[in-house]
Amino acid sequence: MPQKEEPLQSLDELAAEGDEIDFDVAAASFDEIEALRAERDDFRDKFMRALADAENTRKRADRDRREAENYGGSRLARDLLPVYDNMHRALTAAKEGEEKVPDSLLEGIELTMRELINVFKKHGIDTITPEVGDRFDPKMHEAMFEAPLPGTKAGDIIQVSTNGFMLHDRLLRPAQVGVSSTPKS
Incomplete structure (x- = not known):
């Protein structure tokens, strides 16, 4: 913690104490000290701003790296x-x-598909697999068509065209679905 500075005595106070004062030298010293204090305060302010700026830059770089x-x-x-x-x-x-x-061809495709899914999972890619009957969610699904279908409610998924994908918490691609409109009575 910086030490509290004692206020400078004015030239009149010093003269009142009975000391012999060379007023020109004293006034010059007083003005010089005040100028140095102002400069010090200015440097302290610039230093604190530079520290804050460096900390903000470090945080921004961390966020960008992540x-x-x-x-x-x-x-x-x-x-x-x-x-x-x-x-x-x-x-x-x-x-x-x-x-x-041929079973060997089918097995090869299945193994390749499993490996692709494992690579996706390793890198934070998750599949969005809606089912027929689920509710349409515009944040995760893209409606490719809308059709009335008896026995369903408006907004129910009636067909899944393609699965969607998430990369960590971001949507890579929405699942493409068909959605039921309000059935006509």
Whole structure:
């Protein structure tokens, strides 16, 4: 804690004490001391501002580094989503198709799909997989069409076109769904 400074005595007070004073020298010293104090206060203010600025820069750099670690690969992740979609379609077609697909080919596609999902999880990419009957959430889903469907409520998901994806807490791609409109009576 800085020491409290004693106020300077005025030239008149010094003269009243009976000391011989060279008023020109004393006035010059008094003005010089005041100028030095003002300069010191100015430097202290600049120093405190520089410290605050350095701390803010450090915090900003930390935040930028964390964001780069978490979200720097988002463009690559978006570019890999069509690969996931195509593999998912291939698996669905192979399982639902009438033609017999060689088991080794089906197993290879499944293993590749699992590995892709593991890589996604390793890098913080999670799949958004809505189910038919879930409520439409505009924060997570993209409505591709709307149609009245008996036995459903308005806003229910009636078809899932593609899954969506989250990168940590950010939406990479919304799930594309069909949504029920109010059924006509």
